[in-house]
Amino acid sequence: MDNPVKYPTPQGNPETKHFWDQAVEGKLLIKRCTACGEAHYFPRAICPFCFSDKTVWEESSGEGEIYTFSLMRKSATGPYAIGYVTLKEGPSLLTNFVDCDQTKLKIGQKVKVVFKTTDGPPLPFFTPV
């Protein structure tokens, strides 16, 4: 889990505390609304689709595919690949692709979650399967 880049520490709040507690356990959580059935990410107490407060935590498989990406060629911490992953469970999320040859990424490529350390709870990143 060690990584050369120092990532910002998630600050958390009462609405998202459970997400970060479970991230410590290596689990990627999403929220699902039991009223409309839709899953969403990042987690909200109230469903952004039907506005029901009947949202529940669900563990994601952590598997998905690359929707799009862009390789930032220069930064203070070196090149990095930002992109969106569409999870098997439906929602897409913003992330970075790590532990791989970033010049070989492709839209549609299968990826899985990998957590990286911060000074607090770890953050989800994705790496090609």
Next chain:
Amino acid sequence: MSIKGKAYLAGIYEHPTRHAPDKSTSQLHAEVAKGALEDAGLSKADIDGYFCAGDAPGGVMAMVDYLGLKVRHFDSTDTGGCSYLVHLGHAAEAIAAGKCSIALITLAGKPRTGAMPPRATGAEVDFEAAYGATTHNVYGMCAMRHMHEFGTTSEQLAWIKVAASHHAQYNPHAMLKEVVTVEDVLNSPMISDPLHRMDCCVVTDGGGALIVTTEAIAKSLKKPLVRMIGHGEALKGPRGGKDLNLTYSAGVWSGPRAFEEAGVTPKDIKYASIYDSFTITVLMQLEDLGFCKKGEGGKFVADGNLISGVGKLPFNTDGGGLCSNHPVNRGGMTKIIEAVRQLRGEAHPKVQVPNCDLAVAHGTGGLLGVRHAASTCILERV
């Protein structure tokens, strides 16, 4: 109720500077306000409405005090680079409703020679901040997906920069006046795939201002009459990550609203100011506004179709953000100003569109691939 024909653009001013180490940001706001008032033939005491966004130091309260204004209506909506297009729409609404009669809108700042204020964050911050979303890579992600779905090419994107450079050669204030080729763009360094350096806009100090007023007041002044006939605004974000689609922007909603209110279609437009933070921004906006079908933007912009006097849709005849000016990394203001110049017949003779009586000024703000706004203004010469 509609704003159609209710508000007139009586004064415009674009600061000639692109590099202002010897001025303060508040001072630049005052200088552009003064310039727009002089252009209109009005004085500061006439202003009774004021609009500014996140670039204004201290916000609307500090700015009104600093400028010495006395206003009865104000608005500090901040939607990044398109804030001023939103302000123009809101100013038209306020004028139509009688809430003010002479509105001032200002933009100014110094990204070249000073610090930029941090981007505002919301509930997403813990879930996104670590991934380093910047303008370059977020617009890069849009371009990458557009290429994947529609076969859009880097060569097609490059034509947008080429067209802007053809216009910028005639603008004495343009930061980049050199005419470039498609090859020049493709040979410039890759910044964030698939966007090259020349796919990116310039970073400039500077600013601009507008005076918006009633029909009666505009007719008492000396400038050619230019009025608002349609406005639309919209917001778009990942919205919980459902059905993510980065190939279109909030322009698909702001554009039709503006065209419907104006009672015109994209086919009627003689000149288009389209926010060009990146080449891909223009391509997507042209599709979203209906100048061509979704996915056909690449073909539409190729072969000089955006060059005044050459193509079918002259765009950004001042050189735009890609070549001329992009004060405070916010391009909405200069889009309106060049559209008014075209409608007045005050654009450079080499790029002036003959009998230009209908124009669109459109832009996005925020991060196109994440959360952003879009605003569309349809302007008419009376």
